[in-house]
Amino acid sequence: DTAVSQTPKYLVTQMGNDKSIKCEQNLGHDTMYWYKQDSKKFLKIMFSYNNKELIINETVPNRFSPKSPDKAHLNLHINSLELGDSAVYFCASSSGQAGAYEQYFGPGTRLTVT
Amino acid sequence: EDQVTQSPEALRLQEGESSSLNCSYTVSGLRGLFWYRQDPGKGPEFLFTLYSAGEEKEKERLKATLTKKESFLHITAPKPEDSATYLCAVQGAGSNYQLIWGAGTKLIIKP
Numbered sequence: 001d002t003a004v005s006q007t008p009k010y011l012v013t014q015m016g017n018d019k020s021i022k023c024e025q026n027l028g029h030d031t032m033y034w035y036k037q038d039s040k041k042f043l044k045i046m047f048s049y050n051n052k053e054l055i056i057n058e059t060v061p062n063r064f065s066p067k068s069p070d071k072a073h074l075n076l077h078i079n080s081l082e083l084g085d086s087a088v089y090f091c092a093s094s095s096g097q098a099g100a101y102e103q104y105f106g107p108g109t110r111l112t113v114t
Numbered sequence: 115e116d117q118v119t120q121s122p123e124a125l126r127l128q129e130g131e132s133s134s135l136n137c138s139y140t141v142s143g144l145r146g147l148f149w150y151r152q153d154p155g156k157g158p159e160f161l162f163t164l165y166s167a168g169e170e171k172e173k174e175r176l177k178a179t180l181t182k183k184e185s186f187l188h189i190t191a192p193k194p195e196d197s198a199t200y201l202c203a204v205q206g207a208g209s210n211y212q213l214i215w216g217a218g219t220k221l222i223i224k225p
Binding site: 004040041042043044045048056058090092100102103104105106107108 | 159217
């Protein structure tokens with residue numbers, strides 16, 4: 001029944017490691033997003049894909065690379081992790097792009113880099 | 115530049131004490147204003163979308179209103195389970211369809 005799911009929920013790793021976060025949605029939506037929420041709870045868009053095509057790519061270090069194998073999945077791979085990457089990462093999806101469509105969020109992945 | 119400011123940062127109320135949260139925005143060509151609720155350790159949960167000034171939407175104890183410069187989330191006779199962080203976001207015509215988010219208002223309802 002879960003609409004937007006993410007794995008893992010918690011990720012603790014050391015500086016310099018490479019890690020991936022997976023996201024899947026079963027809502028039939030065309031557009032998926034990755035957000036970063038920092039300690040002050042501010043949500044910042046990182047990437048957006050529409051039908052597997054990258055449409056938003058904010059100023060994010062190129063150590064972060066999204067991959068969308070199909071429109072139901074959007075994964076986030078992070079190379080050479082740094083302390084400042086510690087945050088909660090949310091995946092979201094919406095039914096469209098060209099209009100004001102509400103986004104539905106996953107439960108989040110809390111990344112801690114030590 | 116598109117911008118969203120929410121106030122207050124935090125609000126503590128007694129159960130049953132009604133109040134309002136504010137979301138002020140600056141955007142060129144508003145496509146939509148969104149309200150979300152976020153519980154600790156969870157993702158934001160969609161509440162409302164408002165599209166034009168004068169529009170209102172209600173859900174249980176919550177009512178959202180919209181003017182050309184701000185939106186209010188009115189909470190009537192709140193219960194402890196209404197405690198959460200409430201987030202506001204806008205989508206403007208020039209924002210490449212992305213949402214611009216406010217920092218949220220943390221609402222605490224004491225029994």
